[in-house]
Amino acid sequence: MKGYVIPLVFAIEFLTGCAIGPNYQRPTLVIPKTYRGQIDPSEAASLADLPWWAVFQDDTLKSLIEEALKNNYDLRTAAARVEQAQALAGVARSEFFPQIGYESGVGQAHAAGQFFLPALPGQTIDVFSGRFNLAWEFDVWGRIRRSNEAALAELFATEEFRRAVIVTLVSEVAQAYFELRELDLEVEIARGTTESFQRTLDLFTRRLELGVASKLETARAEAALATTAATIPNLERRIVAQENLISVLLGRNPGPIPRGAPLGDQGLPPATPPGLPSQLLERRPDIRQAEQTLVAANAAVGVAEANFFPQIELTSLYGGVGTEIETVVKGKGNIWTLIGHLSGPLIQGGRTYETYRAAVAQWEQAKLQYEQAVLKAFQEVSNALTDQQKFAEVQEELTRAVVALQESVRLATLRYAGGFATYLEVIEAQQQLFPTQIALTLIQRDQLIAVVQLYKALGGGWSAYAASPTLPPLWHVVLP
Numbered sequence: 004m005k006g007y008v009i010p011l012v013f014a015i016e017f018l019t020g021c022a023i024g025p026n027y028q029r030p031t032l033v034i035p036k037t038y039r040g041q042i043d044p045s046e047a048a049s050l051a052d053l054p055w056w057a058v059f060q061d062d063t064l065k066s067l068i069e070e071a072l073k074n075n076y077d078l079r080t081a082a083a084r085v086e087q088a089q090a091l092a093g094v095a096r097s098e099f100f101p102q103i104g105y106e107s108g109v110g111q112a113h114a115a116g117q118f119f120l121p122a123l124p125g126q127t128i129d130v131f132s133g134r135f136n137l138a139w140e141f142d143v144w145g146r147i148r149r150s151n152e153a154a155l156a157e158l159f160a161t162e163e164f165r166r167a168v169i170v171t172l173v174s175e176v177a178q179a180y181f182e183l184r185e186l187d188l189e190v191e192i193a194r195g196t197t198e199s200f201q202r203t204l205d206l207f208t209r210r211l212e213l214g215v216a217s218k219l220e221t222a223r224a225e226a227a228l229a230t231t232a233a234t235i236p237n238l239e240r241r242i243v244a245q246e247n248l249i250s251v252l253l254g255r256n257p258g259p260i261p262r263g264a265p266l267g268d269q270g271l272p273p274a275t276p277p278g279l280p281s282q283l284l285e286r287r288p289d290i291r292q293a294e295q296t297l298v299a300a301n302a303a304v305g306v307a308e309a310n311f312f313p314q315i316e317l318t319s320l321y322g323g324v325g326t327e328i329e330t331v332v333k334g335k336g337n338i339w340t341l342i343g344h345l346s347g348p349l350i351q352g353g354r355t356y357e358t359y360r361a362a363v364a365q366w367e368q369a370k371l372q373y374e375q376a377v378l379k380a381f382q383e384v385s386n387a388l389t390d391q392q393k394f395a396e397v398q399e400e401l402t403r404a405v406v407a408l409q410e411s412v413r414l415a416t417l418r419y420a421g422g423f424a425t426y427l428e429v430i431e432a433q434q435q436l437f438p439t440q441i442a443l444t445l446i447q448r449d450q451l452i453a454v455v456q457l458y459k460a461l462g463g464g465w466s467a468y469a470a471s472p473t474l475p476p477l478w479h480v481v482l483p
Contacts, residue, residue, distance in 0.1 A: 024305020134322020
């Protein structure tokens, strides 16, 4: 029974005048009304509507992003992929048109009447030939139309991939820059803390020389100084590595990277809501790419279905054969054919059917990957929104802690100088302040990165790159 179902479906589709195969329909998705962690679900405006140069306030960062968009190798490779897809789409389109070629030959013949040539038995004569041939397939079942539909979808998918590379590149440069500025601030804090420990060691040393302090105090202070100073070379090493990372993103040899505003002075973008979850389907390039891949797979099913039916072609040949080249070039052709050609599968050991099954399985994979891409997008937006909110709370508490510990260091030092506190109180207060200051810088960095990640998760700057790739003339004939 199964063997009769598929041909019957094909026959019905043909009688309706449509190309064989399923027309694409977007899969039904369960779209939440709001993102998890979204504060104001009523706003349709989105951070993704802003171009990247309106999101980031640091002029130096803007210039770095501009350089990356011009020179980054991943982006240039993606652009080359688009050009390749355009060319392959042109190859697919060529099947709509007659295929005209030519042949020519020169040689000798030894037989009477060979190739329509007059000759005596046993005589060897020169032979010149020239002819044009034509082949044209009539797209009765829509095989060529579906093939072109798939090629066009693949072209759009590569363009969406290029846009995804742009969004990712902007985000990577911004994140790497903020990480670099955080490392700069860590070095600054480490050097300031080292100077503070040095002053404490000097104080303890003077008291030791006066005989009012012990060697233990100076030893503890010197150890605290050395431990803090040891973090500086490691931070400098990480700064060089981060600069090299940014250099590669910029498409240049490793080297120093210019700095703009300090980490604490980096301005956050305007308080813009994430928008509606349904907008992600039209904004995020990776989702749009996954959908175009699904469109191509859907069209490939149509191609596989059309292969069950015969191909109808018109073939023609026109030319001439003579003993002199002038006869072929200037004379009237003495050879011509005009043939209608029909060919199709008969017994192939199940190859055509298995090809169809493989195309359906490929479509199912593309559908699942598309649905997964949508779910992953919702996850990333929710995570970024939550990060923004929680990092702000953490920063508020760490700021209070740093202020309190700075006051603790000041008071402990005064009490020690006045003889009301031990050296342990001074060193302990300083040792607690240093990691808390570092933790505060990390949270400041993470807050900025959360904005970058939210912008990326929302498909930031989509409107700046929303135009479709340039198509060659007559592309309307490709559409079913």
